Every structure is written in structure tokens, then in C-alpha cells.
Amino acid sequence: MYGMVNRAIEDMVVSGYGQETWERVKEKAGFEDEVFVSTEAYPDELTYALVGAASSILKTPPADVLEAFGVYWVVKTAQEGYGDMMAAGGKTLGEFLENLPNFHSRVSMIFPHLSPPRFYCSDIKPNSIHMHYQSHRDGLAPFVVGLLKGLGQRFSTPMTVEQIASKSAGADHDEFIVRW
Numbered sequence: 001m002y003g004m005v006n007r008a009i010e011d012m013v014v015s016g017y018g019q020e021t022w023e024r025v026k027e028k029a030g031f032e033d034e035v036f037v038s039t040e041a042y043p044d045e046l047t048y049a050l051v052g053a054a055s056s057i058l059k060t061p062p063a064d065v066l067e068a069f070g071v072y073w074v075v076k077t078a079q080e081g082y083g084d085m086m087a088a089g090g091k092t093l094g095e096f097l098e099n100l101p102n103f104h105s106r107v108s109m110i111f112p113h114l115s116p117p118r119f120y121c122s123d124i125k126p127n128s129i130h131m132h133y134q135s136h137r138d139g140l141a142p143f144v145v146g147l148l149k150g151l152g153q154r155f156s157t158p159m160t161v162e163q164i165a166s167k168s169a170g171a172d173h174d175e176f177i178v179r180w
């Protein structure tokens with residue numbers, strides 16, 4: 001994944017737990033460079049290793065680290081670095097979710113080697129949406145839960161996320177019902 005993802009994990013750990021904790025996470029994950037270059041592609045294994053190292057050092061399950069990272073990504077990383085793109089995504093939670101399937105095509109214009117997730121919606125109602133998530137990567141459903149909750153925070157809209165199908169349990173892909 002592009003370095004901006006690893007960099008955002010770094011920002012989240014440093015802002016929550018300090019530089020020294022981050023140095024331990026980095027070391028445990030086996031990353032020896034000083035910094036991540038946002039626009040450079042890194043192996044996915046490194047991102048998974050950072051999450052695993054943060055999980056063991058913070059004594060927090062990996063799924064919880066990923067969920068917290070999803071919230072952080074929307075509320076901090078995307079807002080501070082790509083505010084215009086986020087603003088173009090929609091003015092309400094419902095609108096943003098309906099537009100989510102097209103979101104990364106705009107991101108791909110800046111990051112041409114992006115290997116983005118695929119989202120699609122079914123059963124769109126005034127206060128709920130059925131969101132499908134497909135990826136060639138495994139294990140990122142908790143990240144999606146955090147991203148969706150982060151969008152709830154972005155729009156100050158109380159909401160819930162229920163996962164109704166899980167790739168890790170054998171389903172074809174992950175599915176969520178978002179209600180607000």
C-alpha cells in the first residue's frame with residue numbers, strides 16, 4: 001500500500017501513545033528506515049506487520065487497532081490531507097455512503113498504482129444502507145467498520161454498523177448494514 005497508509009498508522013500511534021511507543025512498534029515490525037514516503041508503494045505485509053506490532057505493544061486486539069485506525073483515517077488523515085476530496089464525497093452521511101463506490105476512482109488520479117477496495121450499495125433507504133465491500137486483501141473488515149464509524153463522526157450523525165456477512169467466515173465478501 002502507498003506509504004501514506006503506514007504514515008497514518010504512525011501518526012495515530014504517536015499522537016495517542018508518544019514517539020517512544022512508535023519506535024518500539026516500528027522495530028517490532030522490522031521497519032528500519034527513518035520515515036515512510038507517502039507516494040511510494042510498500043508491500044502490504046509491512047502494513048499488516050505494523051498493525052500486528054501495535055496490537056502486541058498496546059495489548060489491544062488487532063481488530064480493535066484496525067477499527068481505531070479506520071476512525072482516525074476519516075477524521076484526521078483524510079480530512080487534513082485531502083479535505084477537498086472528502087468534501088466532494090457528500091454533504092450528509094447517506095449521500096457520502098451512496099457515493100462511496102466511486103470515491104477511490106478520484107483517489108486513483110493522484111495515486112495511479114492504487115489497488116483500491118471495491119464498495120457497492122444495495123437496499124438504499126432514507127436511514128440505512130446495505131454496503132458491500134470486496135478486496136483482494138484479507139482481514140480488513142474491522143478497518144471498514146472504523147471508516148464507516150468515522151464517517152458518522154464526520155457528519156455528527158449517530159449511527160450503527162452491523163456486519164452481516166464475513167469473508168473470514170467463508171462468505172464471498174464482507175457486508176454491512178449502516179443505520180442512522
Ligand code: HEM
Pocket residue numbers: 001002004005074078082085086100103104107111113114115116117118134135136137140143144147148151
Ligand atoms: C481522501 C480520502 C482517501 C484517500 C486519499 C484514500 C486512499 C487510499 C489508499 C492510498 C489506500 C491504500 C491502497 C493502495 O495503496 O493500493 C486506500 C485503501 C483503502 N481505502 Fe481509501 N482513501 C480515502 C478515503 C477512504 C474512505 C472514505 C473509505 C471508506 C469509508 C476508504 C476505504 C478504504 C479501504 C477499505 C482500503 C483498504 C484497501 C483494501 O480493502 O484492499 N478510503 N485508500
